[in-house]
Amino acid sequence: MQRQWRLASRPEGIPDRSHFDLVEVPIPAIEPGKAVVKTLYLGVAPVMLRYMRNETDFESPIALGSVMAGRGVAQVIESDCIDLPVGAIVQARVGWQEYALIDTSQRPAPFVLPTDLPLSHGIGAVSLSGITALVGLRDIGNVKPSDRILVSGAAGGVGSHVAEIAKALGATTVVGIAGGPEKCRRLSTAMGYDEVIDYKNQDIDQALDKTFPDGIDLYFDNVGGALLDNVLGRINRRARIVICGSISEYLIDKEKRHKFINVQNLGRQDAKMEGFFVFDYENQYPACIDTLANWVRNKTLNPVEDISEGIETMPDALADLYLGNNVGVRMVKVAEPDLPP
């Protein structure tokens, strides 16, 4: 038998344990062309609230009563699929459960992880968080050495990688925004940020005036809302705003969402604002993972991870994202591998 989290109801506000049921079910049997995997780590991401509410059209809806969707690091323990050999450590859409039956038809397809790095990095730095930061900075943000860069949600799963990756791509100065002294301390000491703004304890206008007296060239946005609008009023010519996430908007009623006054500055400054989703860049995953893994090996990229133990902690891990409790990549360690990776 194994444990599995099922979606019990659709949350309006922050999701918690009441929206899930933890059940015991049999470990799945092998099927032709598929593989049985053992879950080692499970990740959480802000976008999950949109899946739970059935708000997206780029991910299958999650029916009430079915296993909660999510990706994780897993080891293949039984296989009838040549691309998923027994023993391989893969990143895949396993769902919130201790064992899963997977195949290569899921999109993005399962991908094999490097085994010389901590397996937990397969949730973040050498996986979708790292790829999101890399694609966002390089392909959407077209980051340049002279760019003055601002990152919101800088202590989060993606944001915690952005400063180091931006510098690996040539940037010189990266400013991060986060909430609270502990997060802000970690931005400076562990995540490569040159300057830090604590939005909970500083006047944001004064802080932006001081850190960006000559305007902002690149904004990597994880929060949306009033801060995004504020930045729109400070962009330089040909600036780029990379919309990675908008966590401030997920929990607000549509009527109460921020009304933007600086949008037309995009036209005045011949600037760009672009949203993107890492699932659309699947063909770049192998090259990105190589790049990210090498940066971890040579200490260019130093992942900060925030790990709780046991699959029973999954709802709390997810809630932490919306409560702002995580520092770095929030994940849950579910099990140790059975076989040598």
Add this chain to the structure above:
Amino acid sequence: MQRQWRLASRPEGIPDRSHFDLVEVPIPAIEPGKAVVKTLYLGVAPVMLRYMRNETDFESPIALGSVMAGRGVAQVIESDCIDLPVGAIVQARVGWQEYALIDTSQRPAPFVLPTDLPLSHGIGAVSLSGITALVGLRDIGNVKPSDRILVSGAAGGVGSHVAEIAKALGATTVVGIAGGPEKCRRLSTAMGYDEVIDYKNQDIDQALDKTFPDGIDLYFDNVGGALLDNVLGRINRRARIVICGSISEYLIDKEKRHKFINVQNLGRQDAKMEGFFVFDYENQYPACIDTLANWVRNKTLNPVEDISEGIETMPDALADLYLGNNVGVRMVKVAEPDLPP
């Protein structure tokens, strides 16, 4: 002697004759490395109001009392510059005057026009208006055959070229928005638009519901404001919003400008909104002009021009843009060429 319009005061609202002085001054004498040109056509563009107000940082400010800036079609009549030979027909920053002394240091540099086409096309279709439509659709909008395309300000100097150029680039259906029955008739009969919305006489929500039941993939925006926000609420995944102009905003006090409620849809739809200015694409001008001239020759592109006669009509030509009086490329014919082009 020649006539010359000088900037007399900075307009807050729509510019009119009172903001200019028409004066008589000597025809400039030739100088080393320069050329004297005779102005044949002068163009007007919405952005000129921003020059007059000294609001831009990408064009030299126009001092009060100096010649009004603007580009035109001109013939070289005396030259000490190998790139500007006598007789050549060029598009250049000549200013609002009958004769000008120019050199190749102005940016964008003067460029030579094809002489087998009407010289007036050097103001619009085979010049900056056409290049703006082409670069906006192709390089910013990444136009695709399956795109459902909306164009605002569709009867304007740039908009009047957008439908035909979009189709030359593979698009199948282009919908235009303009104000009033005459403009809307010309969109269908002369400018290649498949469907037309008259914003002055139709309910815009109903019209967009009807013409875009499956959402909008590409929006070529010349007006900004509430219509842009409305479109933001209707974009499809990976949609592109090309901000060419925001004429609705130029005449409104900052406090009264539209407040946007649908901006975050860019993030939800992984879509892009990008402003651009044709001056930044100078290195593409020769190739664009070749392309546009060939489209005119083979009737793919059929320019609609709105020409008044005599340099004394310049302030009215400019005002027409903000009053919405122009259909197609508004320009002024100043003189005939002296030499065979």
